[in-house]
Amino acid sequence: MxxxxxxxxSGINLPSTMSETSLRLDAFSSPPRSKRTTNLASSPMSNRxxxxxxxxxxxxxxxxxxxxxRFIPCRSSSRLHTFGLVEKASPVKEGGGNNDxxxxxxxxxxxxADFGCFSSPAGSKGCANSPMSSPSKNMLRFKTENxxxxxxxxxSVLGHTDTSLSNEVSTPPKPPRKVPxxxxxVLDAPSLQDDFYLNLVxxxxxxxxxVGLGTCVYLWTASNSRVTxxxxxxxxxxxxxxxxxxxxxxxxxxxSLGQVQVWDGxxxxxxRTFGGHQTRxxxxxxxxxxxxxxxxxxxxxxxxxxVPSDFVSKFIGxxxxxxxxxxxxxxxxxxxxxxxxxxxxxxQRSQQPVLKLTEHTAAVKAITWSPHQCGLLASGGGTADRxxxxxxxxxxxxLNHIDTGSQVCNLAWSRNVNExxxxxxxxxxxxxxxxxxxxxxxxTLTGHSLRVLYLAMSPDGxxxxxxxxx
Numbered sequence: 001m002x003x004x005x006x007x008x009x010s011g012i013n014l015p016s017t018m019s020e021t022s023l024r025l026d027a028f029s030s031p032p033r034s035k036r037t038t039n040l041a042s043s044p045m046s047n048r049x050x051x052x053x054x055x056x057x058x059x060x061x062x063x064x065x066x067x068x069x070r071f072i073p074c075r076s077s078s079r080l081h082t083f084g085l086v087e088k089a090s091p092v093k094e095g096g097g098n099n100d101x102x103x104x105x106x107x108x109x110x111x112x113a114d115f116g117c118f119s120s121p122a123g124s125k126g127c128a129n130s131p132m133s134s135p136s137k138n139m140l141r142f143k144t145e146n147x148x149x150x151x152x153x154x155x156s157v158l159g160h161t162d163t164s165l166s167n168e169v170s171t172p173p174k175p176p177r178k179v180p181x182x183x184x185x186v187l188d189a190p191s192l193q194d195d196f197y198l199n200l201v202x203x204x205x206x207x208x209x210x211v212g213l214g215t216c217v218y219l220w221t222a223s224n225s226r227v228t229x230x231x232x233x234x235x236x237x238x239x240x241x242x243x244x245x246x247x248x249x250x251x252x253x254x255x256s257l258g259q260v261q262v263w264d265g266x267x268x269x270x271x272r273t274f275g276g277h278q279t280r281x282x283x284x285x286x287x288x289x290x291x292x293x294x295x296x297x298x299x300x301x302x303x304x305x306x307v308p309s310d311f312v313s314k315f316i317g318x319x320x321x322x323x324x325x326x327x328x329x330x331x332x333x334x335x336x337x338x339x340x341x342x343x344x345x346x347x348q349r350s351q352q353p354v355l356k357l358t359e360h361t362a363a364v365k366a367i368t369w370s371p372h373q374c375g376l377l378a379s380g381g382g383t384a385d386r387x388x389x390x391x392x393x394x395x396x397x398x399l400n401h402i403d404t405g406s407q408v409c410n411l412a413w414s415r416n417v418n419e420x421x422x423x424x425x426x427x428x429x430x431x432x433x434x435x436x437x438x439x440x441x442x443x444t445l446t447g448h449s450l451r452v453l454y455l456a457m458s459p460d461g462x463x464x465x466x467x468x469x470x
Contacts, residue, residue: 212239254281294322337364380408410455425451
């Protein structure tokens with residue numbers, strides 16, 4: 001009865017065959033003292049008293065043990081939730097090298113460097129840290145891995161970089177572009193003048209090609225190959241230059257008598273005639289509102305169709321015939337080239353050139369502005385120069401130059417890719433395509449018996465497929 005009474009006092013319902021001493025949690029062994037259990041709590045060795053379930057449940061929280069007998073691993077840097085997303089490596093099919101590299105890079109980005117390695121295309125087995133094999137790191141880590149802070153300029157979009165895959169996932173080299181060696185369309189152009197200083201061909205934004213032949217201007221519609229005669233200047237005059245507006249609705253014509261005529265290209269009707277030049281007008285250039293004309297009289301006139309006067313301003317700076325004119329794409333600067341070997345840059349706020357570039361040693365007819373970089377200008381020299389030069393019009397510095405080996409007749413900058421096409425005269429009469437800024441040759445077209453004096457770019461910017469050369 002005494003043992004039953006003691007079990008009731010302790011508040012624990014134990015089987016009749018089990019004594020309370022069997023529930024002791026002490027590490028040392030001692031003979032059972034069922035009758036003196038309550039006296040041990042008041043003995044001098046109370047700090048080594050056996051711990052029972054009853055006194056554990058009734059002990060206050062302030063007397064709880066300061067150390068724990070369990071160690072919970074830290075899995076903050078583990079990616080166990082993504083382990084099931086990794087698929088086993090499948091046999092690589094023929095021609096799947098690019099897909100394999102893409103998969104390797106994608107798994108490295110999503111699952112980290114530990115998940116980036118898997119079976120190679122050569123058929124080698126997975127590496128040691130593959131998710132399908134034994135991990136290279138202990139998954140039950142008890143401390144957070146101390147890794148350095150990720151660089152804000154890391155090439156990885158997720159902030160980490162796996163250098164082990166840098167060689168395997170490199171971008172494959174692009175195959176060289178095939179450039180057709182023969183023209184897809186040939187147009188007859190009788191009476192086309194063989195004159196380096198004239199500009200007799202232009203292509204509108206509405207896909208209509210204008211060509212000046214003798215005293216007449218003809219329009220060729222690329223969509224249906226229809227030819228239309230726009231005008232005939234008569235026996236006492238001839239066409240020296242043509243230039244479409246940016247919208248492609250109106251076309252300006254420079255004549256040998258020094259006139260500048262503006263025609264409606266859709267209705268074949270003359271709208272306006274400007275005077276002011278003393279001799280032939282060999283080059284024209286449109287901005288959004290202003291028409292610029294260059295002449296053998298060495299002057300550049302600015303015409304405004306909204307003003308009744310012949311011209312609104314005159315630029316004087318060249319010492320010989322003006323043969324090249326080109327407005328920048330933002331209409332802020334006008335570049336002009338002349339037979340005096342000078343390349344001048346103007347703006348609307350001053351009638352004096354803001355830049356005088358004199359590095360060319362021959363006439364400067366070929367001029368083009370970069371559509372990809374503001375303030376980047378390219379120019380080409382004549383027979384004695386043969387160079388294409390690149391300029392920064394912000395500070396006037398020459399960025400680069402290359403000797404082409406032939407007279408540079410025309411330059412055009414592609415809007416789709418950062419490439420330049422140049423046409424040449426003496427002595428090789430070739431067409432060349434250059435990659436900027438490396439100036440490596442993309443294509444060279446030869447076989448022309450005469451100078452390639454005139455160049456026009458189609459409105460879609462496909463320079464290599466829609467070049468007109470005569």
